[in-house]
Amino acid sequence: MSNGDIFVGEVIGTAILILFGAGVCAAVTLKYSKAKASGWIVIAFGWGFGVLAGAYTAAPLSGGHLNPAVTLGIAVDTGKWDKVWVYLCGQMVGAMLGAVLAYLVYLAQFNANVSAPARTPETSTEESAAPAADAGGPVPTLGIFSTIPEIRNPVANLITEIIATIGLVLPVLAFGLTEGLGESGMTVLLVSLVVVGIGLSLGGPTGYAINPARDLGPRIVHQFLPIPNKGTSDWGYALVPVVGPLIGGALAGLIYNAAF
Template sequence: MSNGDIFVGEVIGTAILILFGAGVCAAVTLRHSKARASGWIVIAFGWGFGVLAGAYTAAPLSGGHLNPAVTLGIAIDTGKWSQVWVYLCGQMVGAMLGAVLAYLVYLAQFNANVSAPARSAGSPQGAAEEPPAGTDGQGGPTPTLGIFSTIPEIRNPVANLITEIIATVGLVLPVLAFGLTKGLGQSGTQVLVVALVVVGIGLSLGGPTGYAINPARDLGPRIVHQFLPIPNKGTSDWGYAFVPVVGPLIGGALAGLIYNVAF
């Protein structure tokens, strides 16, 4: 694969991944969305379908890594490092592009992210309805960072880092092991199985931190969130940003080392 093919494939594939992933988070979070408050299971499957669509699209060009942790694990396993930088650049550009596209899809909802309580159709002027799902519980603006990047439920950097490391090993090690099952690659179902693994990680391991398990997936959209003109968007939380970058990179490296030793 040429550097150009790898870059284009990773940009397109990662953009699709983030479009689906940030899109489902926006759908569940923002007021005036038909999917608001539909829950964690919807989010987990939305991200899984994002992996499915993005990786299948990128596979003919780049192999569909879409994740620096996966790229790092593969490089440690194979010893091939010369094109790692191309993968990483494509993944970051794609993640930022996907975040912008998700913002544009929900532009009206983001612009409606104001502090005034919503009013039911037909209710008397000034009569406020129950606060819409996805608001601050008082009818106030919805913090938007969680649509783009991860936020821990309990802020404990050491515990959060451990969660991200373990969850990323749980992703990258199976990705490497699936390469031993030739039938998966030949039938084209390998990407489907990886997507289901991502759904499983979200459902079982995603509760503490929101399961970044992908540095580009968290950092690229966080940068975009910093600069997007979203009303009442809240903080981009740069104090936490190192956890969903460092944790998955450590997890990807550990998965590559474990795979080299055990298989």
């Protein structure tokens, strides 16, 4: 695969992932959305379907990593580092593009978010689960784009992200050992189901970033989007969903290399 193919594939695939993922969070969260208050199960499946659509689309060009933690885990396992920077650049650009697209889809709903001062993650942890707004007040919007812990404890939050990311990257690596999965296209489907499972099982404490680009790219976009009463972008927490998944991805690569 050429650098150009990898970059384009990761931009397109990650943009689709974030479009679906941020889109389902917006659908469940924002006022005047037909999916308002549908709940956590809807969010978990929306993100899983985002992985499914994005990875299948990107696979012919880049292999469909869509996640720096996956790229890092593969590099640690194989020792091949020369393309890592291309993957990471494509993933970050794609994540920001997907966040902008999700914003445009729900533009009218975001613009309706004007009726009272927004809450912040420091004063309310409800945003992390992307709930509906209180009656008469604006919806906190960061949880649509990035993760916020339900209990703000950096050490505990970091541990959660590390373990959850190992739970993603180890199966991704192991699926490569199963003969015929890659040729049949089943690997992408299985990974998307793993993501749904992680959301349902391990996503409650932090909102399961498990992907540095998925959290950081949309957080940057949230900082600059002209969303009325959008609230803080919470940069004080931003390192946890970046560092945790990177540690988890690297550990998964080491574990896989040693055990298999």
